[in-house]
Each structure stands twice: as C-alpha cells, then as structure tokens.
Amino acid sequence: MIRFLIYGILFYLLYKAAKNFLRPRKGRSGGSRNEDSPVRGEDLVEDPCCHTYIPVSNAYKSFFDGRTVYFCSQKCLDAYRSQRGC
Secondary structure: OHHHHHHHHHHHHHHHHHHHHHOOHHHOOOOOHHHOOOOOOOOEEEOOOOOOEEEHHHOEEEEEOOEEEEEOOHHHHHHHHHHOOO
16 A cells, blocks of 8 residues: 555656656746846826826826826816816
8 A cells, every 4th residue: 555655656756857847948047037028017107186106097188288197086187177286
C-alpha cells in the first residue's frame, strides 16, 4: 500500500516538472512580467469645483472660453455654469 502512495507522489512530481519544462518560455525570463508590456492607463483630470480627480472617460465635459473643462458630476457642472467658478 505504501508503495502505491510513493509511486503516486513520484508520478505527481514528475508531472509537475514536465509541465513546467514544456511551458512556453516567454513568461519565464526570471524578471518581472511587465518588462515587455507597456503600462496602460488613463489620464486623470481635476474637477475645478470640488478638486477631485476623475478618469477622462467618466468625466462630464464642457467648453468654457474656448477650453475644455471636466467635472466629476452633473451637480459640479451646473454649479460651475451658474457661478462661473465654485
């Protein structure tokens, strides 16, 4: 019975070693995996009313005096429009 247990453990270890050996070498350079891939991100913009930073894709956008101004919410946008500054 113990012999089968030992054979099972040896088989498992050989399986894991073979699986590691046959894995594509791209990810096994020894360094960080992010060395080759560029960092992707999104620009943050500051809301002029409440001074929070939000991603450009989530911001409310409006044009004032020929420039684009970004807001975190419709409430901040409306406050800026009514007061021309918060």
